[in-house]
Amino acid sequence: MAAQWLAGPQRPLTRFGEKPIFAEGLYRIAQDSYAWMVPNGSWGETNIGLLDCGGESVLIDTCWDLRFTSEMLKMMQPITGSAPITCVINTHADGDHCWGNQLFAQSTIIASKACVDHIHHTSPLAMTAMQHVGRLSRHLPIRTLSNFGHYMNEMLEPYDFRGIRVRPATETFEQQKLLNVKGVELLLMEVGPGHTDGDIIVYVPERRVAYTGDILFAGSTPVAWAGPVENIVRGLQKLMELDVDVFVPGHGPLATHAMVKQQIDYWDFLQENLHLACQRGIAPQHAVHELLLSSRFKDTPFAKWDSPERAISSAFTLYRHWGFELPALPGKLGILNVMRHQAGMAMCMPHAAPSAMHCRNQKLL
Numbered sequence: 001m002a003a004q005w006l007a008g009p010q011r012p013l014t015r016f017g018e019k020p021i022f023a024e025g026l027y028r029i030a031q032d033s034y035a036w037m038v039p040n041g042s043w044g045e046t047n048i049g050l051l052d053c054g055g056e057s058v059l060i061d062t063c064w065d066l067r068f069t070s071e072m073l074k075m076m077q078p079i080t081g082s083a084p085i086t087c088v089i090n091t092h093a094d095g096d097h098c099w100g101n102q103l104f105a106q107s108t109i110i111a112s113k114a115c116v117d118h119i120h121h122t123s124p125l126a127m128t129a130m131q132h133v134g135r136l137s138r139h140l141p142i143r144t145l146s147n148f149g150h151y152m153n154e155m156l157e158p159y160d161f162r163g164i165r166v167r168p169a170t171e172t173f174e175q176q177k178l179l180n181v182k183g184v185e186l187l188l189m190e191v192g193p194g195h196t197d198g199d200i201i202v203y204v205p206e207r208r209v210a211y212t213g214d215i216l217f218a219g220s221t222p223v224a225w226a227g228p229v230e231n232i233v234r235g236l237q238k239l240m241e242l243d244v245d246v247f248v249p250g251h252g253p254l255a256t257h258a259m260v261k262q263q264i265d266y267w268d269f270l271q272e273n274l275h276l277a278c279q280r281g282i283a284p285q286h287a288v289h290e291l292l293l294s295s296r297f298k299d300t301p302f303a304k305w306d307s308p309e310r311a312i313s314s315a316f317t318l319y320r321h322w323g324f325e326l327p328a329l330p331g332k333l334g335i336l337n338v339m340r341h342q343a344g345m346a347m348c349m350p351h352a353a354p355s356a357m358h359c360r361n362q363k364l365l
Contacts, residue, residue, distance in 0.1 A: 003035075003246065003254055004028045007075045014039050015158035016354035021219070022253050026050075026075050029246050029254065030207040034079065036072050041220035041252030042306050042354050043155045044068075044096040049089075049211040049248055050076060051204065053181040057083040059107075060202050060211045061091055061250075062100025065159045069100030087181060089188065090169060091213025091250065092196040093118040094225075095127070101167035110179070111169035112190045115198030124164035126332075131156045144340060151343030154356045191215055191235030193226040201235065208245045215239070218252030218259050220306040222266065227317040229267055236264050252306070266302050274315055278324050284315035285341035293348065306353045309345035313338055 008025015020039035027035050036048040049060030057080050063069040073080070090098040090111040098119065101109055111119075130152055137149030177188040185205065192199030195214040202211040214222070215235040224232055239247060239260050247255040273296075277287035288311045291297055302308070316338050319326060327337065346358045 006034075007078070009071065009075075014042070014354070015045060016040075016042055016154070016356045018042075018354050018356075026072075027254070029248065030204075030209050033204065033207045033209050034076075035211075035248045035254065036076070037248075037254070039253075040306055040353065041217065041249070044159055045251060046096045047248050047250060047252075048072060049202065050079065050085075051181075051184065051186070051207075052079055052083045053184040055083055056086045056182050058087045058089060058179075058181055058186065059085045059104070060089045060248075061097040061213070062088065062103070064096035064099055065161055066100060066103065066163060067160055069103055073103070087179075089179075089186075089200075089202055090115055091202065091211065092192065092199045093121065094196060094214065095122065095124070095166075097213065097250070099124065099161075099164050099166065102165045104167075108171055109167065109169040110171045110173070110177070110188070112192065112198040112200050113172040113174050114190070114192060115196070115200070116168045116172050118197040119166060119168045122332075123166065124161040127156060127159075127161045131161075144344060147347050148336075148340045148343045151346055151357055152339065154354075189238065191238060192231060194229070194231035194235055195222070195224060195226065197226050199235065201239065203242055203244070205243070208243060209248065210239060210242055210244045210246075211248045212239060212250060212255075214250035216247060216249040216255060216260060216263060217305075218247075218249040218255040218263075219304075220252045221302070221308050221310045222263060222314075223310040224314040224317045228321045229271060229314070229318060233264055233267050236260050236267075240264075262301060269300065269302065270311060270314060271318060274318055275322065278319055278322050284319045284324070284326070285312055285345070288312050288315045289345060289348065292345065307346075307357070308349060308352050309342050309357075312342040312345050 005023050006026045014020050022039050029035050032052040034050040038045040044064040051058040088104050088107050088109045093115045134149045134153030137145050138153050140146045175190050179186040187203040188200050190200050199215055249255050273291050274287050
């Protein structure tokens, strides 16, 4: 069946001031199977799954903050009013997929063990602090710091992290779990570490749908925070083998097998080009800068994807797994340093979306 839009906030622009490539809101994608879709799939513009299992519902992921999670739940009320959410599945531990968990105090929350082990890798308090740092540092006279401040400020501006209490899963598994809810079978398959340490995908065979988490981005540049990238590719190959009509990616529009294959091609392209640079001793940020501004990148379909600068983060992950000696900045300082390089890359790509990340005059919602 064709996806059918049911309800949504009907905003004229995305959270980052872009023209939406699809309508935000709740879609019916198969019998009693739904997706909450958020255009255009940039930072925190996360897709969520909902399955009506005949009197009980399963929610797949929650939003980055309580406001957007509550808004989504209000729009889902025509379904969840008669089929309450009794189970929440987190596909991984990034906040934009699990920081709404606290609104489901009476529900079972399921995730991989690795996801639970990773869920406190950052905190809402740290993100609020980063919002303040971004607002201040964007006005500094030092260009690299002002670029970083602008980038982080615009990334986090749409969200309110106050009041969030990170609630980890109450039930965990490793490798694979078959979940039966009122006779509906969901197959939970661990495919991480890759995007993060604890990635899973959720496959519903009888409804021919799969909820992929951030193993799959559609029309938006994927990122490997944890790696190895080989695991992401294997996860995508596993998706290719599934008998489904529609994939709900972690970010971007509803996807097909062809879009999954295109992301495999992206990872192959990135690895092939960056490995050559790594062998030549070129630092990851410089290798990505050279690649993304090259004609060989501009001639690919990936050049039109949202947030191409995220290749910087993936490059640092790839180099680390290839044994390249990277700057030894500890913990969160290392992450901030990578994001600083990413901000610089975004400023060099004025035609990339979302334009708010590099256009200082962009007016947001």
